[in-house]
Amino acid sequence: MEIAQSLQQIQSSYIREILSAACNKNVISLAGGLPDEQAFPIDLMRPTLTQLAEMPNVFQYGATAGYGPLLDFLQHHFALPDSHKVMMCTGSQQGLDLIARAYINPGDTVVMEAPSYLGAMQVFGLVSANIVTVAQNAHGPDLVQLEQCFEQQSPKMFYAVPDFHNPTGVCWSLETRQQVAALCIKYNVAFIEDAPYRELRFSGNPIPLVSDFCPEHSIVLRSFSKIASPGLRLGAVSGKIAFLDPLIKVKQGADLHSSVPMQALLLGLLQHDNFGLHIDKIRALYKTRYQVLFDALQQQLPVTCGMNSVEGGMFIWVTLPECDTFALAKTLLANGVAVVPSPVFYPEAHPAQAALRLNFTNATAEELQEAVRRLTDVLHNTLAVI
């Protein structure tokens, strides 16, 4: 049976493939975007896990939009006005998939920064969107390019990760946020704000969502994978009701609804008195690990490489002199360290800045130091011969 044309052009996720290779005990993986398993708030989930057995209703079919008590909690928690609503998804990845399926006709233009989140490119690729990119600088997207693109190409939506961008770690400045929002309103472009790392800020001051400046022109995707547990597969999508209802209609066909016991478990966790402390704890842990990775890289990276500091999230983006980054990643894997080469974060055939994405949330401080030794050994050897 021949596969659909829309699927023929989709690459299987290199990251998910390297993740299985990286399971080898001798390999230190900085490749995934995995939170630290030891830091999961399982103790805070334990009371609800036990209570689930006394809640037969959560084992029945549920509403497509989500578990009522959780939706009520989140409506308040996210401070949504009555004109807006929230729905639960099987991970925020599904929220993105629903947005693409509900709104994109083949050939419709979707704008992203380059580089950008691989999972978003997959999802928009599956609906045969015309993906157009704008360059990213230290404050966010290049605003001149963005306005030109909005003006000339009338895109349907602009997808972005303004908080601790995947893969670059860039956090958009307040001014950029305001200006992007203004452009979205001016050109009637829907802003799809993917905010999975927003709560993982470990320094600097919180900045409003871009969507706070264009609430009628945006949809916000939030993940509970980074602050609770990815295994649960729960994310939330919010926006004005007219934007959300079509997503619910697609979700009926996609999976009817997300797991209700998992939603009840998440609600118990979010309402736990110590959940705030848990967030503080993972922020502190990731800050320490980030600092270890950053300091080690700063000391050992070849001078031809570059990187920027980040204030949160999960990744450091190391730029390299021009080279075959796939071959480099393969050599690194053979030398016991897994990383992700930059081209996977660009649309196919798009010229990619030579770079590597390094994760600092999953490996221990000792592993991070060893990983940098292995990484920089290879880099010094490889880049020397370029």
Add this chain to the structure above:
Amino acid sequence: MEIAQSLQQIQSSYIREILSAACNKNVISLAGGLPDEQAFPIDLMRPTLTQLAEMPNVFQYGATAGYGPLLDFLQHHFALPDSHKVMMCTGSQQGLDLIARAYINPGDTVVMEAPSYLGAMQVFGLVSANIVTVAQNAHGPDLVQLEQCFEQQSPKMFYAVPDFHNPTGVCWSLETRQQVAALCIKYNVAFIEDAPYRELRFSGNPIPLVSDFCPEHSIVLRSFSKIASPGLRLGAVSGKIAFLDPLIKVKQGADLHSSVPMQALLLGLLQHDNFGLHIDKIRALYKTRYQVLFDALQQQLPVTCGMNSVEGGMFIWVTLPECDTFALAKTLLANGVAVVPSPVFYPEAHPAQAALRLNFTNATAEELQEAVRRLTDVLHNTLAVI
């Protein structure tokens, strides 16, 4: 933001809408396809629910195809050869959605029986398939029509629910199964076998899957919603490896993977010593309820109505003299009984046999008897004036 063209033609699920209306305490609902909440095997899940707190790995990101120990168990449980594999989905509904997205180009022909499962029509509608129907008789699809259709229209797949069909309750005969399999092989049509009700047989003898007769030309969808719990949202898809791999690729974009704690919970349940007894118990319960509904209908239905006995599943299909079944369902709802009118089980603009789908697994015996009184009162009044 204008919704995608593929979504514009999709009706929101009438059933899911009537389900919310049916929440009214004064309404007895025979509308949904809900298992009995009291019969959920929560006591058998309790040990695993408690153990989950000691299994941090299930809270981490997992493999797209599913939780390894569960996949191993199911490979053996379903007696799959090495050439075949199984993957877990967020409900078997997602499995169907993945099949449609992985294989159907807009305009590709998909064959179904008429009437057919609403959720399948939604899913194939979302990928703009050309849905072609063949009539169903007491033994399954009309084989002459089916062969004509295969020969003349070269469909890509034939989707069906051979065990206790939704909505008609028909269970395909052994001969029909063998002949459908032979036709699928002869005309190289993939058989998509949706088997959510297969374990709910309460009389007669088990019959092999259609796919047992065409294992290289089929994909099987199984649900754990009817024998375990729908709230978990877990289904399994199996077939030859070449058929399954594209589904896994689409699932990466759709939701990365299904909830791992839920998969671990399901494995614990399936391996529980008393799980077989649980299945026996729900079969006995549903047999009793079916008999109550069937007997009451037989005694009280107007002679102009018809129905067939079933050997399992969840539904009785009551045929009516020609009438406006939507208006009838509305009158019934006003009189305290919720049912589903037949047109929702046909592709739009397809002529529908006037009928009602009645569920017998969710209401108690007393409620079923009262529901039949309300139903037949209205039918005697309404049909008398047609």
